[in-house]
Amino acid sequence: MTSPSASKKLFACLALALTSFGAAAQSKEDATCRTVRFVDIGWTDITSTTALASVVFEGLGYDPKTTVASVPISLAGLKTKQIDVSLGYWWPVQEPSVKPFLDAKTIEKLDPPNLSGAKATLAVPSYEYDAGLKTFADIAKHKDELDGKIYGIEPGSSANAKIQKMIDTNQFGLGGFKLIQSSEAGMLITVDRAIRDKKWVVFLGWEPHPMNIQMKMSYLSGGDEVFGPNYGEARVYTLTNPDFMARCPNAAKLVSNLRFSTQLENNLMVPVMAKVRPADAAKAYLKSNPQVLDAWLAGVKTADGKDGLPAVKQYLGL
Template sequence: MPLDAKTLSASLLCAAALLQPVCAQDPDNCRKVRFANIGWTDITATTALASTVLEGLGYQPITTVASVPISFTGLKNRQIDVSLGYWWPGQERMITPFVEAKTIQVLEPPNLPNARASLAVPSYAYDAGLKTFSDIARYHTELDGKIYGIDSGTSANASIKAMIDKNQFGMGSFKLVESSEAGMLVSVERAVRDRKWVLFLGWEPHPMNIQIDMRYLTGSQGAFINDGVARVYTLTAPDFLTRCPNAGRLVGNLRFTAQIENTVMQDLLSRDRPKPADAAKAYLKKNPQVLDDWLVGVKTYDGREGLPAVKAHLGL
């Protein structure tokens, strides 16, 4: 891709190392790294972690909350630089036209390889026999004929509705209870507190996996694509990695685990409700070892070594 005059000028200056010992790795238009946050707590957590590191490197990250379709369009139109929230395979059909047109870049490998979303039950119900989708109908009475989902219009709720409409696994007489994430969790936690059986949509990463002793059902036979096992990928605007190679290197290095995200999300959803930036900074101060891999080959915006600069930013 051709360099504009400003970028070319900066590159030439950086090449004159004897005259300028420290120089920017990215052009001026890369200093503001624009993230899309699709509004889910896990993506809020990872975006906050990435933004905290970028701030320590001297960048100015900006986060815009946008739905999945709007975030895809923003990446295509170069109004957004990065999204850390492409859930595969649930969003695959939606993103395919963008990928085929090469207007969105999907980075490999995934930033989270071991995500999942499927129906779940408390461990005491699982241990008593409700272990697979084929078991659900047998426990209609214990479950009060209800399945607790999340917001109306989500792909997960659509999968549950499809099972009910088709009477798959004998679930035709069940009712889907749609609610917000918070509302669903209140219902589940109340049932667990009273040792009642409850069938609900679970997913990881999410602090529910720490707060509730729960198990995921298996054997969805395609009702949940890939039996609910998922991966989360980083997306960038089509020119971001070439236009902003240093910031792009950090973005490409980001790898999370379910435990990292569960922990930060638990803080975000706690009674104190800290700001995402504060929760991210607190986690990184307690777990600075994650920075070692994230910052391999990454410099500050003005060309210094990235790892010590970020540690200094965190007060380490």
């Protein structure tokens, strides 16, 4: 028969063993987990966040790989387990494409989103907003100053379709306006030129994007029926293939910890859009903002089971 003191010691040893086993299980992953396969849907914000995640994984001793692919191809890759992680499920714009995979449980969506507070709706330079163009209903009142034009992005985009529908149905009195379709870069050059000349312009704006810190701009209210509530609010979710979270628990812990902000992405996208290599831009950002690593690496180990945070800081030279 065991004495009470001996029983307590035995219980403590068992508890310690179970805790150690749990930690070891998280760090002892399938060999295939050493390579974490990301997909980048080709949008600058997703290129930027994928680069951040990849740099952190490198610091942990993993070998991240990124494939650039369209949304449909990325979803097919997740389903067939050729891809592990996508940081780029923009909701609600991609919901029709993603929902069938989620319903069939062939792709897993992580909650909460990795980015909240994103938006896309019509915007104006702040001097126009201050002069009275504050809502969708105000646009038609200033048709002459705006030259009867609304600037969108590339032909075929869902945002352009929403603008064109407003014009076609004379919503907000916009029947006499013309949608000017252009590339993202072309639209921004036009807006930047208008701001320099203090001319009036109304355009499609969105966040995250460097435009939010590179120009003084204001988003128009009153467009909920067109772009959705809260200035066309969007959320960005992380997707994984159906067995990644169970098969690679340590890598999955980091993936599930990743949270970004619009301000982070606005700033990181500046060098990326200026053609700085995304990995270099990500490393520079993390060196300047190491505090983000604390939450991302909570409970995360290196690929060989050591504490993750000091390893990544050492990798970054912090």
